[in-house]
Amino acid sequence: MNNLADKLFSNISKLVAISVLLLVAWIFTTLVQNSMESIKALGFDFILGNKWAPNIEKFGALPAIYGSVISTFIAMMLAVPVAIGVAIFLSELAPAKLKTPVGVSIELLAAIPSVVYGMWGLFYFVPIVRDIFGGVGISMLTAGMVLSIMILPFMAAVTRDAMNTTPDILKESAYALGGTKWDVIKDIVIPYAKAGIIGSFILALGRAIGETMAVTFVMGNVHKISFDLTKAATSIPVTLANEFNEADSGIYYSSLFELSLLLLVVSFTIISIAKFYFLRRKRIA
Amino acid sequence: MTHTQKRVFINNAVMVLSTLSALVGMGFLLWILSVLVINGVEALNLNIFLNEGAPSGNPDGGLKHALIGQLYLVGAATFIGVPLGILAGTYLSEYGQKSKLSETIRDISDIMMSAPSIVIGAFVYAIVVHPMGHFSGWAGSIALTIIMLPIILRTTDDMLQLVPSTLREAAFALGAPKYKVITQVVYRGAKAGILTGVLLGVARVAGETAPLLFTSFNDNFLNTDMIKPMASLTVTMYNYATSPYEDWQRLGWAAAFILSMFILILNIIGRLFLLKKKGR
Amino acid sequence: MATIIEITENKALEVKNFEFSYAGTDAPSIRTLNMPIAKNSITALIGPSGCGKTTLLRSFNRMHDLYPGNRYSGEILFHDRNILSPKEDLIHLRIQIGMIFQKPTAFPMSIFDNVAYGMRLQGVKNKTELADRVEKALKDAAIFKEVKDRLKHDANGLSGGQQQRLCIARAIAVEPEVLLFDEPTSALDPISTAGIEELIVELKDRVSIVIVTHNMQQAARVSDYTGFMYMGELIELGITEELFVTPRERLTEEYITGKFG
Numbered sequence: 001m002n003n004l005a006d007k008l009f010s011n012i013s014k015l016v017a018i019s020v021l022l023l024v025a026w027i028f029t030t031l032v033q034n035s036m037e038s039i040k041a042l043g044f045d046f047i048l049g050n051k052w053a054p055n056i057e058k059f060g061a062l063p064a065i066y067g068s069v070i071s072t073f074i075a076m077m078l079a080v081p082v083a084i085g086v087a088i089f090l091s092e093l094a095p096a097k098l099k100t101p102v103g104v105s106i107e108l109l110a111a112i113p114s115v116v117y118g119m120w121g122l123f124y125f126v127p128i129v130r131d132i133f134g135g136v137g138i139s140m141l142t143a144g145m146v147l148s149i150m151i152l153p154f155m156a157a158v159t160r161d162a163m164n165t166t167p168d169i170l171k172e173s174a175y176a177l178g179g180t181k182w183d184v185i186k187d188i189v190i191p192y193a194k195a196g197i198i199g200s201f202i203l204a205l206g207r208a209i210g211e212t213m214a215v216t217f218v219m220g221n222v223h224k225i226s227f228d229l230t231k232a233a234t235s236i237p238v239t240l241a242n243e244f245n246e247a248d249s250g251i252y253y254s255s256l257f258e259l260s261l262l263l264l265v266v267s268f269t270i271i272s273i274a275k276f277y278f279l280r281r282k283r284i285a
Numbered sequence: 286m287t288h289t290q291k292r293v294f295i296n297n298a299v300m301v302l303s304t305l306s307a308l309v310g311m312g313f314l315l316w317i318l319s320v321l322v323i324n325g326v327e328a329l330n331l332n333i334f335l336n337e338g339a340p341s342g343n344p345d346g347g348l349k350h351a352l353i354g355q356l357y358l359v360g361a362a363t364f365i366g367v368p369l370g371i372l373a374g375t376y377l378s379e380y381g382q383k384s385k386l387s388e389t390i391r392d393i394s395d396i397m398m399s400a401p402s403i404v405i406g407a408f409v410y411a412i413v414v415h416p417m418g419h420f421s422g423w424a425g426s427i428a429l430t431i432i433m434l435p436i437i438l439r440t441t442d443d444m445l446q447l448v449p450s451t452l453r454e455a456a457f458a459l460g461a462p463k464y465k466v467i468t469q470v471v472y473r474g475a476k477a478g479i480l481t482g483v484l485l486g487v488a489r490v491a492g493e494t495a496p497l498l499f500t501s502f503n504d505n506f507l508n509t510d511m512i513k514p515m516a517s518l519t520v521t522m523y524n525y526a527t528s529p530y531e532d533w534q535r536l537g538w539a540a541a542f543i544l545s546m547f548i549l550i551l552n553i554i555g556r557l558f559l560l561k562k563k564g565r
Numbered sequence: 566m567a568t569i570i571e572i573t574e575n576k577a578l579e580v581k582n583f584e585f586s587y588a589g590t591d592a593p594s595i596r597t598l599n600m601p602i603a604k605n606s607i608t609a610l611i612g613p614s615g616c617g618k619t620t621l622l623r624s625f626n627r628m629h630d631l632y633p634g635n636r637y638s639g640e641i642l643f644h645d646r647n648i649l650s651p652k653e654d655l656i657h658l659r660i661q662i663g664m665i666f667q668k669p670t671a672f673p674m675s676i677f678d679n680v681a682y683g684m685r686l687q688g689v690k691n692k693t694e695l696a697d698r699v700e701k702a703l704k705d706a707a708i709f710k711e712v713k714d715r716l717k718h719d720a721n722g723l724s725g726g727q728q729q730r731l732c733i734a735r736a737i738a739v740e741p742e743v744l745l746f747d748e749p750t751s752a753l754d755p756i757s758t759a760g761i762e763e764l765i766v767e768l769k770d771r772v773s774i775v776i777v778t779h780n781m782q783q784a785a786r787v788s789d790y791t792g793f794m795y796m797g798e799l800i801e802l803g804i805t806e807e808l809f810v811t812p813r814e815r816l817t818e819e820y821i822t823g824k825f826g
Contacts, residue, residue: 002462005462017386027431031408120316153314244406260407263404271395
């Protein structure tokens with residue numbers, strides 16, 4: 001009796017665990033299957049074409065790819081230095097009384113839904129960008145900036161965690177040689193935590209590139225490559241969010257699935273690099 | 286300036302810069318938080334909880350439909366996702382342990398936790414919405430379940446591994462079969478941790494918008510039939526906030542406030558559980 | 566009251582009425598402590614764990630200032646100035662008073678860069694000067710032969726004993742006047758320990774040394790003077806041989822004969 005129950009429990013739990021792998025495989029195959037029509041019909045024109053005009057069945061994803069790359073790039077350029085600053089502040093600088101409350105509130109802010117960041121961006125940030133940089137305010141630049149603010153808490157928290165792994169005794173050794181705080185941070189803490197810090201940045205990049213709601217509000221979904229950052233633009237997730245419900249033809253659907261597939265492959269790759277190359281679960285000392 | 290003076294100067298400059306960046310970062314985040322609280326509290330009133338959505342211009346419009354829809358969507362996802370996640374996590378920690386299969390499942394789950402949620406929406410659209418021919422609450426719940434699953438799985442796995450092996454051995458030494466050791470001893474030892482994982486998992490999916498856009502879609506009226514399209518707070522927020530109507534936008538802020546508070550409270554409770562456990 | 570012998574040589578450091586409390590605690594970890602540290606000799610600090618010996622050692626280079634909230638009073642004289650003064654230049658102080666820790670603390674950089682680190686902090690840029698001084702420090706720390714062909718390699722590839730010697734080379738490369746050793750062999754095997762002890766003895770011609778150890782044999786082997794601390798107080802300071810053979814305080818005797826500890 002016990003034997004049977006034991007077998008049942010272990011096999012059922014194993015089945016559920018394996019189903020996670022099957023689920024991921026299913027997601028990939030489903031996306032590939034649904035993309036086939038577009039892949040066959042458009043080939044590389046899909047990725048290289050810069051005209052996205054569903055009304056004449058033209059589907060070039062380049063503007064969306066361009067928008068994803070540029071908005072994420074802007075977000076990273078703004079968020080990385082601030083995140084490092086916040087992390088230094090939290091791990092080395094803040095008085096003990098501030099460390100925990102500030103640290104915890106930053107972690108809590110990382111839990112606020114991205115749709116809230118998007119709303120804030122639309123109502124409060126768009127007018128400011130419009131006043132300072134011109135244009136209508138709905139733009140690539142706004143999207144990058146809102147995105148940077150959205151990923152900041154996550155980035156700062158993980159960077160701080162990575163910096164905190166530096167053993168105190170190692171830092172003390174550098175202080176004992178007459179190092180200043182900054183000497184210790186740049187020569188000991190950052191080199192020691194390098195893999196963790198880079199890993200968390202790449203992880204944040206992987207998340208930012210797939211982020212939908214924080215940018216959908218403020219990007220405009222305009223399929224046009226413009227080097228003027230104050231112009232409305234689009235990205236892969238923004239296109240999906242705006243057009244999935246409107247798609248009316250097979251090829252239109254299929255090309256949206258191809259976009260999803262592209263996004264999944266890219267973020268899977270980026271996240272894997274972060275996880276496997278930089279953030280191995282236990283570092284071997 | 287001597288070299289040391291220069292070092293001290295650079296040090297001070299960097300410390301000022303880092304404090305400034307912390308202030309700027311915190312400033313932005315406080316700004317968002319205060320906008321959320323001010324607009325949210327201003328828009329809150331009893332009608333929001335009692336009335337369904339209404340056309341703009343109707344002062345009686347509320348969020349009852351979205352609140353209840355949200356409960357259904359997240360509730361169903363929790364109901365399916367939590368047992369599955371705990372079972373799978375149990376397998377990893379108690380049976381598979383460091384096996385190749387377990388490690389692969391861990392790696393894939395880690396990646397899935399950061400994968401773009403809108404893609405999950407597209408997947409569920411293809412396997413549920415398209416065959417059914419229409420949006421449905423179930424489709425939304427399935428999408429949320431898929432997002433929740435790896436979170437519950439990994440926290441369960443981690444938390445079970447924290448249970449000291451001597452506890453298991455003691456139970457085995459009394460002749461208990463493995464499933465009883467797990468369900469009666471190991472689970473008990475990891476209770477607080479697993480509960481935290483569940484709370485954080487629920488909090489995470491409660492804030493998801495993108496995967497609901499084309500699965501559960503939306504409904505401006507109360508619907509409790511999960512076969513049909515269903516309102517959620519997040520999609521309602523998106524629709525109301527991007528509408529040109531001020532009263533809808535206000536309702537959007539109210540929804541944002543209610544949802545964010547719910548998520549923050551779940552996070553805080555989850556942390557307290559962990560703290561309490563550490564304290565012992 | 567404590568029995569503290571007169572030191573006939575010059576003093577490297579002199580502790581006067583020193584009191585210390587850690588952040589968040591009311592009970593002082595060290596209470597009204599007076600102690601001379603002889604120049605160019607080795608002073609060992611022994612005592613049961615929690616007696617305050619490491620706390621005292623870390624006061625000599627103001628390590629405690631890295632963590633907010635610690636309180637101290639009294640004086641520690643170094644070249645007739647009170648290094649506990651708030652005006653003390655800690656960077657300069659820590660160059661003059663070096664420290665070796667319980668565990669080897671090789672920095673995440675090459676062997677050469679590890680040893681050159683302190684000099685570079687002081688602004689030494691000249692490549693030949695750096696190379697010469699690194700070589701000399703490594704020779705003085707008796708590790709040059711083992712590492713001379715791999716100076717550019719990561720220091721973390723060295724064994725524990727080698728890393729600890731590297732840390733000593735790093736500390737003496739900046740030519741400090743005092744070296745503080747905080748249980749320097751507690752993480753090492755017996756053979757490496759013997760090597761480090763030998764090295765410490767060789768160093769005393771050039772620096773004054775204070776060593777905290779939980780190992781009484783080690784104190785007996787290397788030190789000239791030994792201080793026995795108990796519950797935050799210095800119970801006895803004497804010439805090492807005398808202290809271990811004919812302790813003057815009952816507590817010291819009980820400790821060295823293993824009645825507690």
